[in-house]
Amino acid sequence: MDIRLARxxxxxxxxxxxxxxxxxxxxxxxxxxxxxIADFQDQIAxxxxxxxxxxxxxxxFVVFYLRDDHLHLENVAVDPQFQGLGYGVQLIKHAEKAxxxxxxxxxxxxTNAKMTENLKLYPSLGYSELGRWHEDGxxxxxxxxxxxx
Numbered sequence: 001m002d003i004r005l006a007r008x009x010x011x012x013x014x015x016x017x018x019x020x021x022x023x024x025x026x027x028x029x030x031x032x033x034x035x036x037i038a039d040f041q042d043q044i045a046x047x048x049x050x051x052x053x054x055x056x057x058x059x060x061f062v063v064f065y066l067r068d069d070h071l072h073l074e075n076v077a078v079d080p081q082f083q084g085l086g087y088g089v090q091l092i093k094h095a096e097k098a099x100x101x102x103x104x105x106x107x108x109x110x111t112n113a114k115m116t117e118n119l120k121l122y123p124s125l126g127y128s129e130l131g132r133w134h135e136d137g138x139x140x141x142x143x144x145x146x147x148x149x
């Protein structure tokens with residue numbers, strides 16, 4: 001598996017991956033999570049999306065960008081058929097390395113409060129909870145990780 005900057009011809013694979021990865025959360029949240037309705041075409045055009053691929057299919061992807069004094073990790077998803085192989089952590093580590101390469105010492109992200117799996121994952125990767133609040137129609141949990149260069 002290789003992680004690289006997404007191209008427009010990856011769009012359908014990214015959309016399929018997002019749909020498959022997040023559909024289990026629709027009943028919990030009561031509506032489609034934000035990553036299911038993201039404008040991936042625009043994000044690809046802005047060079048914000050990196051894909052994990054075997055050269056044939058998109059197994060996962062990560063969306064991140066600079067925001068103020070940190071890198072904002074917008075979205076990370078792994079197709080369910082590839083989950084449990086450590087690919088999500090690889091994508092997060094890829095974003096963290098990109099932050100360091102850009103001279104940024106912290107990564108911030110949020111997850112939906114009903115995505116309980118993430119509430120265990122991010123602290124296990126060194127992320128500290130900043131708080132919880134309602135934003136854009138979702139109950140979100142915000143995290144930050146200070147990176148060591």
